[in-house]
Amino acid sequence: MTEKQALRGGAQQKLLAFASLIVLVIGFSLASPRFFQVDNIMSILQATSVNGVLAVGVTMIIITGGIDLSIGTLMTFCAVMTGVVLTWLGMPLLLGVATGMATGALCGLISGTLVAKAKIPPFIATLGMMLILKGLSLIVTGTKPIYFNDTEGYTEISQGSLVGKLIPQFPLPNGVLILFIVAGVIAWVLGRTVLGRYTFALGSNEEAVRLSGVNTDRWKMSIYALAGAICGIAGILMSSRLNSAQPALGLGYELEAIAAVVIGGTSLSGGRGTITGTLIGALIMSVLTNGLRVLSVAPEWQTVVTGFIIIVAVYADQLRRRTAD
Amino acid sequence: MTELVRMEGIDKRFPGVHALKSVDFDLRAGEVHALMGENGAGKSTLMKILSGVYHADEGRVLIDGAEVALPTPKAAQDLGIGIIHQELALMRDLTVAQNIWIGREPRLSFGRLDEAKLNTDAAAIFEAMHIRMDPRATVGGMTIARQQMVEIAKALSYRSRVLIMDEPTAALNDAEIAELFAIIRKLKAEGVGIIYISHKMDEIKRISDRVTVMRDGAYVGTVEAADTPISKIISMMVGRELSDEIASVPDLSAAETALEVDHLSRGHELRDISFSVKCGEILGFAGLMGAGRTELARAIFGAEPADQGEIRVHGKPVQIRSPSDAVDAGIGYLSEDRKQFGLALGMDVRANIAMASLPRYADRIGRIDEPELGRIARRYIETLTIRTPGDRQELRLLSGGNQQKVVIAKWLLRDCDILIFDEPTRGIDVGAKAEIYRLMGELAASGKAIIVISSELPEVLRLSHRIAVMCEGRLTGILPGGASQEDIMALATKREGLAAE
Incomplete structure (x- = not known):
C-alpha cells in the first residue's frame, strides 16, 4: 500500500461513518416532517452533548489501547462534588466548576496510576473505580439528589445559548458549544502535541516507546487524568441540564460513550482513532434515538437498533480493512 | 544395532535461503545421535522435516528400511517419531495426564471423559520411565525439568521409537541434567533412538554415541563421540573458509572509556560480568543462543535492571533502573526484535x-x-x-x-553515544547488511562506543575491534579482533566445571 492509499483508507473510514449519518438524517426527514426542524435538530445536538463529551474523553484512552469503564459513574461523582461545593457550601459558580473538573482529573489519575504503576489491566482497574465511584456518589448525597436552585446561572451552563444571543436565528445551546470546544481542543492535543503523539505511540507499540527511553507510565497517567477532567465537564453539563446532581444516574453512560467511539472508527486495540469520528459516532446514536422516537418507535426497540448499528459499523470497518490490505 | 531412520539427500529451500543442501542422516535403534552445528546450520530444519512440520524439496526418508511420506506432524507421530521442542508446549493449567492425552482423551458414553483411565494410563508411562510423577498435578507449578519429563512421557505415549530432543538441557541445572540423562539411558536400553541437538560439548561427550555435524545447511561428517576430541568437533562446526573481511582495529590507546560494567549480575541469567568499551570502539559479543547476551544488553539498558553491579558512563557511576535512565545517560539499544521492541x-x-x-x-x-x-x-x-x-x-x-x-x-x-546493537542484521538481506556494517563502522569512527551482539561469527569478526564471549550467563573471555573462530567457539562452549571432567 502506498502512502496515498493509506491516507485514502483513513479518510474512507470517516467517510463511511459520515455517509451513514447523512443517510440516517435524510431517511428520518423523509419519514417524518417533524424530524428536520430547527427545534428538533437543536434537541438532537443537546442530547449529544453529554455523551459526546464523555466519548471524546474516552477516545484518548482507547487510542492508548486501554479502556475506561468508570467514566459514567465518574461523571456523576463530579456532578455530586460540584453540588456539594455550590449548594451545600455555597461557594461561587466558578469554584464549583473547577471542583467538578479537579475531581474528574484526580479520579482519572487514580485509574491511570492503577493501570500504569500497579499494572492492573484497564478493564479491571476501571471496573473497580466504576463501582467505587457509584457507591461514593450515593454515600456523599445520602442517596438524595442535590439541587442547584440556589446557584444562579447553573442551568445556563448547558441550556443557555451564547450563540443565540449573537445570532438569534441560531439558538445553539451552550452544552453543544462546549462539546465542540472540548472536541476541538482534544483533536488539537492528539494531532499537534507531545501528549497526543505518545497517545498514539502507546497504542501502537507500548514496549517500543518504553525502550525509546520514554517514561510511559507518566504519559499514561496524564492521559487518564485528562480524560477524567473531561468527565468532570460532562458531569457539569449533565447536572446543569437536570438542574440537579442525581447520584443514581451514570451507570450505562460509559457503554454509550464507548459505542460512539467504536462507531466512529476508533480501534479498540489502540493506535488509531479520530475525534471527528467519535463526534460522528455520538451524533449517529442520538439521531437514531431521536428519529425513532419521532417515528413513535418504542424505546426498547431503539436499544435493539443501536446494538445492531454498533455491530454493523465495526463489521463494515473490518471489511474495508480486509479489502484495503 | 539396527537402522531406525535414514534420511538421504534432503534438500530444502526457503525464499532466498538454501536451508538444506542434500543432507544425509541416519539413526540406529538404541543410540543417542548428537546433531551439532552453529545457529543457522540447518539442524532444526532437518528435524522439522523428520517430524512432518516442513516438507523436503528433494530426498527421501526411510523408516525401518522402507520409504515413508511425512506430510503432517500427525503422520510422523503415527510412524513413531516424537519431538520435544526447546520451547515446551504444555498447557499450564491442565494436569499432567490431561496434557499427555490432549486430543486423544479416553471417552465414555455421551462424550464423557474417562478421567480414571486417563490417569492410570499416564501413571503407567511414568512407571515405565521409572519416574515418580503425580498424573493429577497441574503442570504450571512444576519446574522446567519436571515439565520436560511430561513432554517426554507425552512423546512416549505415541509409542515413539524415535525421540528428537532440541536443546533439552538449556534450562536445567546439573542435578536435573543428571536425571534427564538417566532417563535417556533407560530409553536407549529399551531400543529408542534419540536425536540430541545441543551446543554443549561436555554433554555430547557424556551422553551421545555418534555426532553428526552440519554447517551452513550442509552435512559435514559423522564421528564416533567416544574417540573424537572436542577440538575436532569444533573445527568441523566452524570449518568455513574465512572469506569475509576482518575489522581493522584502530589505535584506541588514547581514547576515553565510554562505558564500564562492573560485576553485573541478575539471577541465574547474568553472573558477575565486567567489561568496558572505549569511545570509537566496537566490542562484539559472541556466544550461542541462550548465553545471556541479550539479557546483558537489556540489563545495561534498564529494560530488566540488574540486581547487582555498577555501570559507569564516561567514568561516572549511573543508576539505571529503567530505559529512560539509560537514555538519559546516552545509551541507546537496538533490539534484536525491531518490530516488537524498536x-x-x-x-x-x-x-x-x-x-x-x-x-x-x-x-x-x-x-x-x-x-x-x-x-x-x-x-x-x-x-x-x-x-x-x-x-x-x-x-x-x-x-x-x-x-x-x-x-x-x-x-x-x-x-546517544553508546549504542548497543542486538543482532543488527537479523532479517535483513545481504546488500542492506553491508550498508549497516558500513554505517556502524562510520559511527565508531565518529567516536561512538558500539556494542554489537551477533550469533553470526563472520559478522562479529567483520565488525569487532575486540570480541567478548559469553556462555551460560558468564563472560568466558575477551579476545582481540580477528581471533580465530575455534578460539571463540571454545569460549562459547566453556561451561563451568568442564575443565574438571
Whole structure:
C-alpha cells in the first residue's frame, strides 16, 4: 500500500461513518416532517452533548489501547462534588466548576496510576473505580439528589445559548458549544502535541516507546487524568441540564460513550482513532434515538437498533480493512 | 544395532535461503545421535522435516528400511517419531495426564471423559520411565525439568521409537541434567533412538554415541563421540573458509572509556560480568543462543535492571533502573526484535525517528514543531540513505534494513553515544547488511562506543575491534579482533566445571 492509499483508507473510514449519518438524517426527514426542524435538530445536538463529551474523553484512552469503564459513574461523582461545593457550601459558580473538573482529573489519575504503576489491566482497574465511584456518589448525597436552585446561572451552563444571543436565528445551546470546544481542543492535543503523539505511540507499540527511553507510565497517567477532567465537564453539563446532581444516574453512560467511539472508527486495540469520528459516532446514536422516537418507535426497540448499528459499523470497518490490505 | 531412520539427500529451500543442501542422516535403534552445528546450520530444519512440520524439496526418508511420506506432524507421530521442542508446549493449567492425552482423551458414553483411565494410563508411562510423577498435578507449578519429563512421557505415549530432543538441557541445572540423562539411558536400553541437538560439548561427550555435524545447511561428517576430541568437533562446526573481511582495529590507546560494567549480575541469567568499551570502539559479543547476551544488553539498558553491579558512563557511576535512565545517560539499544521492541510500525518515519526526543521539539504547552521534525527526518533519510518515499511513510511499509536505519536515526537524534546493537542484521538481506556494517563502522569512527551482539561469527569478526564471549550467563573471555573462530567457539562452549571432567 502506498502512502496515498493509506491516507485514502483513513479518510474512507470517516467517510463511511459520515455517509451513514447523512443517510440516517435524510431517511428520518423523509419519514417524518417533524424530524428536520430547527427545534428538533437543536434537541438532537443537546442530547449529544453529554455523551459526546464523555466519548471524546474516552477516545484518548482507547487510542492508548486501554479502556475506561468508570467514566459514567465518574461523571456523576463530579456532578455530586460540584453540588456539594455550590449548594451545600455555597461557594461561587466558578469554584464549583473547577471542583467538578479537579475531581474528574484526580479520579482519572487514580485509574491511570492503577493501570500504569500497579499494572492492573484497564478493564479491571476501571471496573473497580466504576463501582467505587457509584457507591461514593450515593454515600456523599445520602442517596438524595442535590439541587442547584440556589446557584444562579447553573442551568445556563448547558441550556443557555451564547450563540443565540449573537445570532438569534441560531439558538445553539451552550452544552453543544462546549462539546465542540472540548472536541476541538482534544483533536488539537492528539494531532499537534507531545501528549497526543505518545497517545498514539502507546497504542501502537507500548514496549517500543518504553525502550525509546520514554517514561510511559507518566504519559499514561496524564492521559487518564485528562480524560477524567473531561468527565468532570460532562458531569457539569449533565447536572446543569437536570438542574440537579442525581447520584443514581451514570451507570450505562460509559457503554454509550464507548459505542460512539467504536462507531466512529476508533480501534479498540489502540493506535488509531479520530475525534471527528467519535463526534460522528455520538451524533449517529442520538439521531437514531431521536428519529425513532419521532417515528413513535418504542424505546426498547431503539436499544435493539443501536446494538445492531454498533455491530454493523465495526463489521463494515473490518471489511474495508480486509479489502484495503 | 539396527537402522531406525535414514534420511538421504534432503534438500530444502526457503525464499532466498538454501536451508538444506542434500543432507544425509541416519539413526540406529538404541543410540543417542548428537546433531551439532552453529545457529543457522540447518539442524532444526532437518528435524522439522523428520517430524512432518516442513516438507523436503528433494530426498527421501526411510523408516525401518522402507520409504515413508511425512506430510503432517500427525503422520510422523503415527510412524513413531516424537519431538520435544526447546520451547515446551504444555498447557499450564491442565494436569499432567490431561496434557499427555490432549486430543486423544479416553471417552465414555455421551462424550464423557474417562478421567480414571486417563490417569492410570499416564501413571503407567511414568512407571515405565521409572519416574515418580503425580498424573493429577497441574503442570504450571512444576519446574522446567519436571515439565520436560511430561513432554517426554507425552512423546512416549505415541509409542515413539524415535525421540528428537532440541536443546533439552538449556534450562536445567546439573542435578536435573543428571536425571534427564538417566532417563535417556533407560530409553536407549529399551531400543529408542534419540536425536540430541545441543551446543554443549561436555554433554555430547557424556551422553551421545555418534555426532553428526552440519554447517551452513550442509552435512559435514559423522564421528564416533567416544574417540573424537572436542577440538575436532569444533573445527568441523566452524570449518568455513574465512572469506569475509576482518575489522581493522584502530589505535584506541588514547581514547576515553565510554562505558564500564562492573560485576553485573541478575539471577541465574547474568553472573558477575565486567567489561568496558572505549569511545570509537566496537566490542562484539559472541556466544550461542541462550548465553545471556541479550539479557546483558537489556540489563545495561534498564529494560530488566540488574540486581547487582555498577555501570559507569564516561567514568561516572549511573543508576539505571529503567530505559529512560539509560537514555538519559546516552545509551541507546537496538533490539534484536525491531518490530516488537524498536518501532511503532503503524506510525510514520518522522514520528519514529522523533520517538525518543519529542519533548525537545515541543514548546511549553507541548505543541510539536512538526516542520522542524520533518526537516530533521529528511536529513537522516538522506545521511543514512533510508529508502522511503518520504518522511510520512508508515514504517511497516519499509524493508527490514531501512527500518533498522530508522532505529539508528532515533538514537542518533537523541545524542546517544553508546549504542548497543542486538543482532543488527537479523532479517535483513545481504546488500542492506553491508550498508549497516558500513554505517556502524562510520559511527565508531565518529567516536561512538558500539556494542554489537551477533550469533553470526563472520559478522562479529567483520565488525569487532575486540570480541567478548559469553556462555551460560558468564563472560568466558575477551579476545582481540580477528581471533580465530575455534578460539571463540571454545569460549562459547566453556561451561563451568568442564575443565574438571
